[in-house]
């Protein structure tokens with residue numbers, strides 16, 4: 006789809022259709038004091054814990070390099086590894102399906118569920134299924150998908166959207182959660198107990214009881230996966246609450262929808278990622294539960310297993326030599342927790358299931374620069390670089406942001422649904438305004454700039470042909486000053502008065 | 506089932522996306538430098554055990570140490586303290602382990618339904634191995650470990666680790682040992698289930714067994 010479309014993302018993310026571009030959504034969030042306080046508390050707490058968990062390992066930097074190298078090596082021959090994965094899963098009794106886009110994935114899953122004759126499914130939190138809007142597609146087909154992760158349950162019962170990868174209901178406090186449970190549980194199944202208080206342990210107990218009846222009778226489970234091992238056909242799901250184990254173990258049929266970039270070549274590669282992920286994500290030495298399964302197993306778990314391999318913009322992302330590093334992402338959410346812009350803007354402003362720095366580089370690439378929302382996302386950053394520092398697979402998020410800004414401003418070659426296309430520079434009246442406002446929003450919140458100098462003092466590789474800033478800096482007349490002649494912040498302070 | 510078309514389309518897109526990769530490069534040509542550590546520190550066997558116990562406890566598992574002679578008495582006591590009456594023992598669990606326990610012992614044959622499992626008080630299992638550095642138990646389909654639902658639905662899980670041959674130091678060592686077992690489902694357990702979804706307050710025990718007790722079993726009384 007070309008950029009002069011309707012402003013609606015070309016595929017998937019049904020729940021997010023019609024989201025305003027970043028700055029407008031961010032403004033709303035900034036005015037919500039409670040949301041900001043919750044987010045701030047959450048991100049700062051997890052951030053500090055993560056730093057301690059990472060400091061326990063002397064070889065963190067080497068693990069991180071290995072993690073990046075394994076992912077890069079996989080991506081360079083992704084076709085080969087996907088074919089091997091397909092063979093191994095099939096050999097182990099699973100069935101592999103390929104979905105080029107969200108609509109196809111939703112159709113495949115809907116047909117598979119229909120074929121079982123069931124009208125309800127239990128579901129483990131999965132970014133990929135949120136990305137394609139699977140729950141909505143199933144609902145249209147008359148199939149109810151029950152979210153079973155506690156936070157996702159809160160989001161679902163509250164008819165809400167997730168705001169953080171790891172703790173999607175972080176924008177809700179305990180009183181709100183109690184109210185949601187009290188008012189809404191009954192219409193989804195077992196009601197909340199009488200006299201439910203807002204103690205977290207009691208709320209968790211209410212969720213346990215509410216969901217247990219669903220687990221025990223469920224015939225179909227839906228999941229994503231954190232990793233798929235091409236060599237053995239093994240899928241891996243990392244979780245905390247045990248709802249994942251329930252969904253992966255008790256139903257007769259299991260359907261997993263997984264992005265093609267989740268492939269790792271060998272069993273041994275897990276030794277890197279099972280060290281990187283828990284410490285980066287929940288800041289634990291190891292998360293409470295990790296499930297690994299290979300096709301189907303006699304007498305243990307589902308008798309039928311379907312794997313749906315999802316493209317939905319991933320191959321387009323792969324075609325971009327700078328941007329493809331976003332496909333290394335293991336969805337740990339560490340970059341969210343250190344991001345000054347995310348902390349102020351909140352997760353919803355990013356208009357997709359992928360908030361924060363990773364969302365700012367992934368969403369525009371998966372969907373293409375299809376609307377003012379995607380065009381504004383690369384500007385939802387002060388380029389402070391904190392995300393890159395904590396990223397366990399060393400994704401240079403600032404580099405990709407700068408690269409995408411150039412695309413927005415100058416146009417150039419991109420791949421959209423597998424076809425190489427040259428896009429024109431963003432239309433001034435829509436994209437520029439959105440981008441300008443995103444950038445200005447960022448700079449109008451000085452805390453968001455805390456470390457704004459960082460970018461220009463970094464490697465020359467990162468130096469864009471033009472300044473990544475807004476306004477006149479986009480025009481052909483202004484060349485980039487020599488690094489590090491002037492920090493970005495100083496540049497902004499100096500130029501803003503005259504030009505903005 | 507979808508035909509070959511999307512498969513070919515996606516694989517074709519991948520290949521076209523990778524035109525910068527030299528045609529004659531093979532998948533294994535790009536080296537991955539694996540200079541990270543196999544284990545984090547040198548430990549004697551007993552230090553590894555101590556670390557395992559410490560890390561298990563840190564994530565709220567209850568840890569007990571026992572020698573072979575005293576195992577059945579310990580299990581009987583723990584089950585009695587819990588008030589457990591119906592206990593699942595998976596196939597291959599040594600019969601003598603539960604010889605002293607005054608409980609109804611259910612084997613999983615014929616296969617228990619999920620609802621029947623929900624009526625069970627406790628499950629007693631062995632494990633495939635335990636990882637000291639992370640405080641992790643790994644269960645596979647081996648003897649005394651049972652299918653996955655057995656250690657999931659009951660609210661109380663007692664897991665016996667044979668310290669003489671089932672403890673490794675690190676995640677890399679664990680994966681190496683588990684490679685041959687990977688064809689069967691594996692469950693890695695590090696403490697009871699937990700959530701921090703409500704204002705980041707950690708709550709132990711959501712859906713899995715809310716109480717996890719780990720028994721470190723030494724074969725030789727002199728080593729304890």
Ligand code: SF4
Nearest residue numbers: 334335337338340396
């Ligand atoms: S980009 Fe890096 S830090 Fe952010 S979620 Fe992905 S892996 Fe984690």
